[in-house]
Amino acid sequence: MNAVAERGYLLVRSDGVLWGVSNGDVRRLTRQGLRYHLEVGGIALGVDEVVGVVPELVVWPVSSALRRFWPEKAGGLAVHAEAPLVIIDPRRLPRALCIEGIEGEIADGEGRH
Amino acid sequence: MPEAGAESHRRRGLSAGSHLLVQAGEYVCALPLRSVRRVLRALTVHPLPGATDELKGLAEFGGEPLPVLELARLVNAPAGGKAAYPVTIVVWVGPQDRRELVGLAADAALEVAEVHLHSVVAGDGGFILGEALVDGALVRVVNLEALGGEG
Amino acid sequence: MDPESTARTGERPLPEWATRFTDNALVGWVVIVGLTVFGFLLFLPGSSGAPPWPAWVFAAIAVAGIALYGTQVYPFFRQLERRLPESQTQWRLLEGKLIGAFEELGAGDLVRSNQQAKALPDRLSRALLAASDALSALATEIQNSSIEVASSADEVNQIASDLASGSSQQAASVVEITAAMEELARTASQIAENATRQAGLAARAEANGDAGALAVDEAVAGVEEVQKRITAISQRADALGTRSKEIYRVLELITEIAQETHILSLNAAIEAVAAGADGRRFSVVAEEVRHLAHRSQESVDSVRGLLDEFSSSIRATIVATEEGMKEAGRVLERSRAASTAITELRLASGDTSRVSQQISLATQQQNAASDEVVMTLREVSLVVQRMTGGLKNLSTTADRLNHLGLTIQLLAQSFHLDSPRSLKNLVEEMAKKLQKAGSAELETQLDELVQGYPFLQMGYFVDTTGYTVALAYNRSVGDGSKIALNLREIDMTKRPWYRSVSREKRSALTPPYDSLFNGEKVFTVASPILGRDGQFLGVVGVDINVTGWTRI
Structure with missing residues (x-):
């Protein structure tokens, strides 16, 4: 099992799913009404809740079995407080978090750098 | 089951032996006991956005993230009643050299039994290896190796 | 001299x-x-x-x-x-x-008498005219009085007739009332008898009510005791229910343990397989553990089944006790209502008994009063009968009085007065008019004259041959044309009025007789019609019906 430890992750929750994004990838975090917008790779992502920041996470790559049933691209998987979470790949942002209107910009699966 | 059939199974890498029988919907499925890592009471699963129907979500097993699949969906079993003690069976999937842990959500873990294949189900979607009779009841042997990899 | x-x-x-x-x-x-x-x-x-x-x-x-x-x-x-x-x-x-x-x-011809008196010396003429005037006034007064008498008699007769009719109705009513009162008296007797019987029944009902009230009170006490016991059973059933829930929780716990044990045995089998040949003995233990867990689950299921039956029984018991409580409550409520009703019934029976006695007494008194009323009504009936007889006599007297008035009127009308109400004067005036009329217009003239006086039934002119040459009847008395035709064929020379007038050459008045026109009582006033030389030309006569003479 390959595990990669990195420093500093922002944990957010949206539609009950826990997401983690590397602190270095987050450009801006703003409050929009009841929701939060964070800019990752020049793209604004909308989340319901900001859970917090953890100094480090053990990240496992997405297994082939999982990729078979889950088409989204992710930077890896991790566990925080006995709850699994998905690490966001700033180059391939998850469609579920993208704010409407900019979705077309990542339709090809490539974010902006 | 004719000997030729068994031989055919062996040639395809299939073998008879101890299996764990689980309830998935109305089907009783047999999982090769050698591929079973653990039987657990149903783990808490966190669904993933954009997942297919077979993927229930992610769970945590032994401090690691574990994708959990719905066994009844994998074998296209008709829905049964509400399970009293649902379980998650942690199994190894994929080829021997690239094994991955996957959780299978089932309605119940029944028993360990010796299963001898007497028929092969071909072209049904790929996750049922064959059918067998255990104590007069029909069980479906799951092809765990087929679950691994990109399909 | x-x-x-x-x-x-x-x-x-x-x-x-x-x-x-x-x-x-x-x-x-x-x-x-x-x-x-x-x-x-x-x-x-x-x-x-x-x-x-x-x-x-x-x-x-x-x-x-x-x-x-x-x-x-x-x-x-x-x-x-x-x-x-x-x-x-x-x-x-x-x-x-x-x-x-x-x-x-x-x-009685005061007109001619006055004409004669005017030729007398002044004082004598005045005295005679004064006497004639006084006599005329007297006759007029007698006429008026007779009409008054007759009219009053008619009114008395009408009143007497009305009273007689009313008396007859009254008599009939008295008879009906008497019958009703007798029936009332009989009914009152029956009521008194029934009231006495009812009083007895009410007294018995009151006594039975006492016994019933006692029995109901005992029943109420018994039901209250039953209610208490049902309450105790209900409480115990509740306690059992609570215990059953605890047992269910224990069973769930055991089931959990059995399931965990079952899963544990499966994992043990998995580990045994993983251990290869070394794990074979362990797999036997795992299989035993799995069997144990299975038996535990079976035992739990068995106990759960028993507990289900037990709980079902307890629930049925609770439901039954609740129903029993409700039923006991209803029975108690009904029993209390019955007790209240019986109490009220007893009171009502007592009241009924007393009222029945009062009714009996009152109806007896009413009976006596009814008898008195019946006797009084019989006396009233006799009085009414006497009054009816008296009214008949009064009616007869009124008839006689009317007849007397007519007689007096005829006496007064026997005078020829210079008055519009003097029949002789009236007929002589008619005779003068007819004398002047030609034969062609004789009947028309006569008809006009007759229609002008409603009390005239008919008028006629009879010539010297004794046959009627002109005839007119008052149309208010009906169509008499056919009879009038027959009258023209009758020789009138034998009629008293014709003979008197033709002989005396002066007006005549007949007593009442049956009219040839319609058979009713009439009297005739007739006057002669004389020519310019005084020759007798015939008789003009009018008939006055005695029933309408008061309109003169």
Whole structure:
């Protein structure tokens, strides 16, 4: 099992799913009404809740079995407080978090750098 | 089951032996006991956005993230009643050299039994290896190796 | 000579000697002188003395009488004797007129009597006219009074008839009331009897009510005790239910443990397989553990089944006790209601008994009162019957009074008065008009006259042959044309009114008789129609129905 430890992750929750994004990838975090917008790779992502920041996470790559049933691209998987979470790949942002209107910009699966 | 059939199974890498029988919907499925890592009471699963129907979500097993699949969906079993003690069976999937842990959500873990294949189900979607009779009841042997990899 | 004595002698002429007044006066003078001389000689004494003073008085009177007669009496009578034949002639004329006037008066024809009286000397005429007027007024007054009497009699008759009718109805009502009162009395007797019986029943009901109330009170106490016991059972069932839930929780826990054990045994088997040959003994243990878990689960299922039955029984018990509680409550409520009802029933029975006794007493009194009322009503019935009889008599009397009024009216109408209400005057006026009318317009004229007087039933003109030549009936009495045609074929010369008028040449009034026109009682007034020379031309007559004569 390959595990990669990195420093500093922002944990957010949206539609009950826990997401983690590397602190270095987050450009801006703003409050929009009841929701939060964070800019990752020049793209604004909308989340319901900001859970917090953890100094480090053990990240496992997405297994082939999982990729078979889950088409989204992710930077890896991790566990925080006995709850699994998905690490966001700033180059391939998850469609579920993208704010409407900019979705077309990542339709090809490539974010902006 | 004719000997030729068994031989055919062996040639395809299939073998008879101890299996764990689980309830998935109305089907009783047999999982090769050698591929079973653990039987657990149903783990808490966190669904993933954009997942297919077979993927229930992610769970945590032994401090690691574990994708959990719905066994009844994998074998296209008709829905049964509400399970009293649902379980998650942690199994190894994929080829021997690239094994991955996957959780299978089932309605119940029944028993360990010796299963001898007497028929092969071909072209049904790929996750049922064959059918067998255990104590007069029909069980479906799951092809765990087929679950691994990109399909 | 006394003129009145002459007048009273009627048509006898005076004797000759009675008309020689002078001679008679001389004879009277001689008689007076002779009586004076006789008195003188009577008072003379004998030859011896001088005559006494009475003799001289007689002598003086004789001389004075002779002188007075010669200067005063004789010339007067001489003059009177010369004027006497003229006076007698005048007197006879006056006497004739006076007798004529009185004869007309005696015949009741005050109009002609007045005409005669106007020819008399002024004072006599006035006196006679005054007498005639007084008689006319009297006759008119009698007419009016008779009409008043008859009208009053009619009213009395009508009232008596109404009263008689009312009395008859009253009598019938009294009979009905009497029957009703008798029925009421019978009913009252039955009511009294029933009330007495009801009082007895009510008393028995009251006594039974006492026993019933006691029994119900005992039942209430019993139900209350049952309710208490059901409450205790319910509480115990609740406690058992609570315990059952605890047992269920224990069973769930055991099931959890069995499931965990089952999973544990499966994992042990997995580990045994993973251990290869070394794990084979361990797999046997794992299989035993799995069997144990299975048996535990079976035991739990068995216990759960038993517990389900037990819980079901407890729930049924709880439901039954709740139903029992409710039913006991309802029974208790009903029992209490029954107790209340019985209490009220007892009170009502007591009241009923007392009221029934009062009803019995009251109906007995009512019975007695009804008897008295019946007796009184019978007396009232007799009084009403007597009153009815009296009213019939009164009606008869009123009829007689009406008839009397008619009789008086006929008597009054027997006078020919110069009054519009004098029938003779009316008919004579009609006769005058008819006399002036030509034969062609005779009947039309007669019809107009008859229609002008509603009390006239019909009028007719009969000529000297005795047959009716003009006839008119009052249309208010109906169509009498057919009968009127028959009347024209009847010879009227035998009718009393025709005979009287043709004979006397003056108006006549008949007593009531049955009319040839319609058979009803009428009386006829008839007058002659005379020509210009006084020749008799016929009779005009009118019939007045006695039922309508008061409209005259």
